Amino acid sequence: xxxxxxxxxxxKAVYVGGNDIDTDRIIPARFxxxxxxxxxxxxxxxxxxxxxxxxxxxxxLDRPEHQGASILVVxxxxxxxxxxxxxxxxLAKFGFKAIIGGSFAxxxxxxxxxxxxxxxxxxxxxxxxLVKSIQENPQAKLMLDLENLEIKxxxxxxxVNLPTSIQxxxxxxxxxxxxxxxxxxxxxxDVAKKLGYVD
Amino acid sequence: xxxxxxxKVWEAHEVRKLPNGQxxxxxGLHLIHEVTxxxxxxxxxxxxxxxxxxxxxxxxxxxxxxxxxxARPLKDHLADEMLSALxxxxxxxxxxxxxxxxxxxxxxxxxxxxxxxxxxGLTIACGDSHTSTHGAFxxxxxxxxxxxxxxxxxxxxxxxxxxxxxxxxxxxxxxxxVTAKDIxxxxxRKLGVKGGVGFAYEYTGDTITNLTMEERxxxxxxxxxxxxxxxxxxxxxxxxxxxxxxKYVATQNWSDLVxxxxxxxxxxxxxxxxxxxxxxxxxxPTVTWxxxxxxxxxxxxxxxxxxxxxxxxxxxxxxxxxxxxxxxNQPVKGIPVQVAFLGxxxxxxxSDFIEVAKLIKGHKVAKGVRALAVPGSQAVDHExxxxxxxxxxxxxxxxxxxxxxxxxxxxxxxxxxxxEICASSSNRNFKGRQGSPTGRTILMSPIMVVAAAITGxxxxxxxxxxx
Numbered sequence: 001x002x003x004x005x006x007x008x009x010x011x012k013a014v015y016v017g018g019n020d021i022d023t024d025r026i027i028p029a030r031f032x033x034x035x036x037x038x039x040x041x042x043x044x045x046x047x048x049x050x051x052x053x054x055x056x057x058x059x060x061l062d063r064p065e066h067q068g069a070s071i072l073v074v075x076x077x078x079x080x081x082x083x084x085x086x087x088x089x090x091l092a093k094f095g096f097k098a099i100i101g102g103s104f105a106x107x108x109x110x111x112x113x114x115x116x117x118x119x120x121x122x123x124x125x126x127x128x129x130l131v132k133s134i135q136e137n138p139q140a141k142l143m144l145d146l147e148n149l150e151i152k153x154x155x156x157x158x159x160v161n162l163p164t165s166i167q168x169x170x171x172x173x174x175x176x177x178x179x180x181x182x183x184x185x186x187x188x189x190d191v192a193k194k195l196g197y198v199d
Numbered sequence: 200x201x202x203x204x205x206x207k208v209w210e211a212h213e214v215r216k217l218p219n220g221q222x223x224x225x226x227g228l229h230l231i232h233e234v235t236x237x238x239x240x241x242x243x244x245x246x247x248x249x250x251x252x253x254x255x256x257x258x259x260x261x262x263x264x265x266x267x268x269x270a271r272p273l274k275d276h277l278a279d280e281m282l283s284a285l286x287x288x289x290x291x292x293x294x295x296x297x298x299x300x301x302x303x304x305x306x307x308x309x310x311x312x313x314x315x316x317x318x319x320g321l322t323i324a325c326g327d328s329h330t331s332t333h334g335a336f337x338x339x340x341x342x343x344x345x346x347x348x349x350x351x352x353x354x355x356x357x358x359x360x361x362x363x364x365x366x367x368x369x370x371x372x373x374x375x376x377v378t379a380k381d382i383x384x385x386x387x388r389k390l391g392v393k394g395g396v397g398f399a400y401e402y403t404g405d406t407i408t409n410l411t412m413e414e415r416x417x418x419x420x421x422x423x424x425x426x427x428x429x430x431x432x433x434x435x436x437x438x439x440x441x442x443x444x445x446k447y448v449a450t451q452n453w454s455d456l457v458x459x460x461x462x463x464x465x466x467x468x469x470x471x472x473x474x475x476x477x478x479x480x481x482x483x484p485t486v487t488w489x490x491x492x493x494x495x496x497x498x499x500x501x502x503x504x505x506x507x508x509x510x511x512x513x514x515x516x517x518x519x520x521x522x523x524x525x526x527x528n529q530p531v532k533g534i535p536v537q538v539a540f541l542g543x544x545x546x547x548x549x550s551d552f553i554e555v556a557k558l559i560k561g562h563k564v565a566k567g568v569r570a571l572a573v574p575g576s577q578a579v580d581h582e583x584x585x586x587x588x589x590x591x592x593x594x595x596x597x598x599x600x601x602x603x604x605x606x607x608x609x610x611x612x613x614x615x616x617x618x619e620i621c622a623s624s625s626n627r628n629f630k631g632r633q634g635s636p637t638g639r640t641i642l643m644s645p646i647m648v649v650a651a652a653i654t655g656x657x658x659x660x661x662x663x664x665x666x
Contacts (some may be wrong), residue, residue, distance in 0.1 A: 018518065019511050020392055020491050024629040028636070029608045033263065033277035035284045037235035037345075042485060047636040075511060076395035080426065080491070081629060082608075083328040083342035084235060095663055106396055106428045107328060111344035165220040177217065177358035178246075178350055184223050185251070187214050191225045195211060197255060 005173035006116055009098045010143040011070030013153070014060060015131045016045070021074060022081035023108065027090040040086055043092030061094075065138040073131060074101040078119075079108025088112045098144050100160065102127060102179065113166050116175050118146060132156060146170050175184040200583040201466025204433055205364045205399050208339040210344040212322045214356055218600040221358045227321035228333075229256040229351045230307045233263055233285040233292070234610065235326030239348035240288040250292040257316060259297040261306045262610045263434060266573050266600035269299050278611070292352075304501035305576020308544040310330040312416065313578050315445025319434035323553055324351055329544045329626065331422040334431030335415035336438055337397070339464055341429040362428060363397055363472035368404040376661040379414035379454045379645035380624070381579035382406070382477075384485040384495050387425040390475060392493040395427025398473065401465065402432050406479040410648075420545045421626050424492040433464045439524045485641040486531050486657060487628045489519030489658045494628075495642070498659045502529045522620065522630055523639050531657055534641070538621040539570040539652035540633075541597070541645055543607040546624035547575030551645045552583050556591040558649060564596030565655030571603040571613065572597045597652070609634025622651035 031043040049059040056062055058109050062067075072091065078101045079087060088111045091099070099112065100118045112119045122130065133140060142153045144160070146167060150160050169175040192198045202210075211288040214223040214251040217601025231239075236258070243250070250256065263278040273279040284617075301312060308329050311317040317333045323340035324330065326348045333340035343357065350357055369382060387394075400422050402415075410418065415432050439457050442448050449456060483497040494516075496502065504527035505516040520527065525534070541555065552572065564570045572592045574580040580602050583589055589599040597634025606613040607625035615621055621633055621640050628640035641657060650660040660666065 006375050018516075019515050022491065022627075022629045024627070024632050028631050029262075029610045032234055032610065032635065033275070033281060035281060036241060038237055052636060062373075070464075077396070077426065080392060081328065081423075081627060083330075083344055085238075085326075085344035085346060088344075103393060103396060105426065107342050107344060107423075111346065114344065114346045125456055156546070163360070168219040172374070174219065176346070177221070178353060180217055181223055181350055181356050181358060182248075182355040184214050184356070185354065188223070188225060188251075189356060191212065191214050192252065192355070195225070195227070197225070197227060198252070 006175070007147055007171040008145050009071065009118070010141055010144060011097065012066070012068055012139065013071040013073050013142040014066040014069035015067045015073040016020055016060060017075055019076040021078050023079055023084050023087040024081055026079065026087040027084065032084060032086050037086065037089040037093070040090040041095070044090040044094040049133065051122050056059070056195065068095070070095055071142050071144065072096045072097060072099045073127070073134065076102040078104050080105035083107045085111045088115055088117060092117060093157060113169065114176055117138050118144065118170055120162045122158055122160050126158045200470060201468035203364050203401060203465040203469040203471060204337055204431060204463050205339060205362065205401065207444065208320055208572040209361055210324060211320070214516060217358055221360050223356045224322060224359050225356050226324045226351050227255065228316055228323045230311055230323070230325035230330070231256060231258045231602050232307050232327065233281040235345050236348055237281060237284040238345045239352055242349045248353045250294065250352045253293040255355060256294045256352065257297065258285060259304050259307055259310055260285060260299065260403045262604045262608065264603040264605050265611050266605050266613055268482050269601060275612070278585055302374065302577050303645065304548060305578065306544045306604055308420065309547060309575035312336065312412070313445070313576060315442055315448035318442065318448065319438060320463040324357060328423045329420050331427070331429045332416050332420040332421065332544055334419040335412060336428050337434035337460070339429060339430055339431065342423065362399040364401055365395070365398045365473040365475055366401045366403060366471040367475045367477065369406040369477045369479055370404040371406055373406060373479045373482065375666045376484055376646060377482055378644040378646065379410055379417040381482055381485045383418045383421040384487070384492065384642065387421065387493050388485065388495045390425055392424065392491050393426040395422065395425040398427050400425070400427040400430035401471070402430060406433060407432060411439055411550065412437060413548045415550065417545055421492065434460050448468055452630055484644065484647055484659060484661070486647065488523065488525060488531050489516070490628060490630050491579065491640060492626065492628060494519055496531055500531065502527060502531060504528050513567055532659060534620065535655060536622045536641070536651045536657060537568060537619040538615060539564070540621055540623040540625065541571065541648050542573030542575065542604045542605055543625035544575065545629065546628045546645045547573060547579065549579045549582050551624070552579070552588050553586070555645050555649050556588045558646060559595040559653065560591055562595055562653045564652045568652055568655050569630050570597040570652045571606060573600045574602045576602050579647065592640055606633050622648045622657065624648045
């Protein structure tokens with residue numbers, strides 16, 4: 001539907017390292033027994049953050065200096081595995097508004113885009129530099145500028161990547177495609193008839 | 200210039216271009232289940248929208264259903280609530296629901312083909328990443344998130360960007376004891392778990408065309424584990440023979456239907472964005488040792504040593520070794536297992552159980568091993584019972600369970616306990632995947648699972664059975 005355009009996102013960033021962080025890690029399957037997405041935030045990365053007795057393992061997300069972070073920085077192939085939207089929903093409910101990574105699994109990337117969460121990529125060397133500045137100054141404010149596809153932290157700027165179609169969707173506020181899909185309903189019917197899906 | 204199947208199916212289903220450059224694509228078959236659909240129904244209800252084409256959506260229950268006692272209400276009240284929501288949503292929307300009392304319930308990717316819902320040339324979407332399974336029939340089939348489930352319910356379309364297509368050609372004769380599961384584990388190992396991001400995989404070559412439909416499904420099922428959102432095989436006589444006579448396949452004008460299906464095949468001069476050749480002779484029974492499906496080795500190999508790698512790759516190997524509690528350079532053969540799981544949308548079909556039943560006759564599950572056989576659907580269960588296969592499994596010491604996803608992702612009561620090691624025919628070995636945060640999964644083919652069950656260790660099926 002028509003949403004507000006997303007041009008700039010700013011906030012504190014936190015780095016959760018490691019390649020191939022899968023959707024089971026982001027939200028273990030046992031927390032998907034629900035009929036709404038409300039309340040999923042508390043289960044984000046649950047088994048990495050808590051032991052089997054529910055005691056904190058002092059994961060980076062739970063450290064005092066990173067409280068209130070709204071931009072997540074990750075490595076390669078983040079969100080691989082399941083199509084469960086519970087994963088990005090849990091991250092969104094946890095408070096993340098954007099993700100910066102080396103690369104993203106496709107279904108995860110698409111789910112995030114539809115929800116209004118940009119997943120932008122930044123090459124390895126620059127990402128390492130970004131991570132270093134976050135670790136040195138966890139309070140630093142990071143600014144993601146989707147119009148110019150760059151991030152700024154302290155006085156350093158990095159160029160990031162995002163497919164043009166997705167960038168346009170954020171800038172125009174039409175990242176949720178439902179309204180546009182509904183507009184095409186007459187043509188949809190024609191295609192359905194032509195292909196023999198309906199009489 | 201010829202076109203590949205991906206392009207043909209895409210073009211046939213393209214409704215129009217959207218302002219951002221994506222395409223609006225018609226979805227020919229939508230499959231739903233209890234985990235990823237309730238929120239989508241909630242969204243269309245809030246927007247006061249109806250289901251646009253209820254006759255193109257089919258529902259079943261698979262993820263949360265117990266494999267022992269399925270009497271309602273289910274003992275797990277959250278699971279029962281999800282099941283009730285699915286029943287209510289499908290009833291109100293006039294969507295066919297294949298529940299536990301239908302005789303047709305099962306894992307969504309097992310029943311689609313079984314009922315003949317899955318047909319060549321279709322676009323198929325489902326809120327489950329293993330929707331890639333249906334590509335075995337020459338379809339464009341892929342997993343979607345819940346907001347997209349909403350889009351399909353409300354419009355029968357999705358906003359999509361086209362994928363590139365990589366042709367994966369496998370030629371040659373497979374060795375004894377080397378299965379479709381080994382082919383795909385090998386491909387993922389070689390191309391990497393993110394190698395397929397941005398691609399659809401077209402599997403071709405004589406090794407692939409010689410596979411049965413059920414083997415093709417195993418192969419396409421795990422495309423997503425290699426990062427490819429979908430994988431497909433061009434339809435041929437094997438496909439048509441499988442489909443003929445199935446419930447949702449038209450009985451009239453068969454030759455016209457086959458002609459239509461044939462038309463979707465990739466042209467001989469079709470172009471591809473990438474090529475990846477493999478030789479069947481070079482593939483051996485493959486098992487995973489780590490925490491993603493690409494961390495795999497042949498059964499006679501040893502676990503990698505992080506010292507030989509650098510950077511994030513070294514860190515990944517170290518992380519996997521720490522979690523699995525394995526040592527660098529340790530042989531995979533001989534690792535003790537406490538659980539054996541035979542089932543899932545990867546390997547829970549009738550042929551999987553028939554093949555294994557032949558081998559385990561006269562054998563017993565090793566002491567201390569909990570072994571579960573979970574048919575992929577009620578139809579698989581029914582046929583297996585008719586053949587006496589359930590009895591063969593029980594005689595050997597396996598529990599023969601009711602159909603569902605079961606211990607593949609452990610959303611039902613079937614779970615690993617503590618750091619148990621499970622020899623599993625499923626598709627993911629992620630940390631905590633099988634229900635215990637410290638549980639350990641070793642992926643392998645069905646015959647390797649039963650070899651492990653019988654010996655109590657990761658074993659080479661070729662040394663345990665006469666193949």
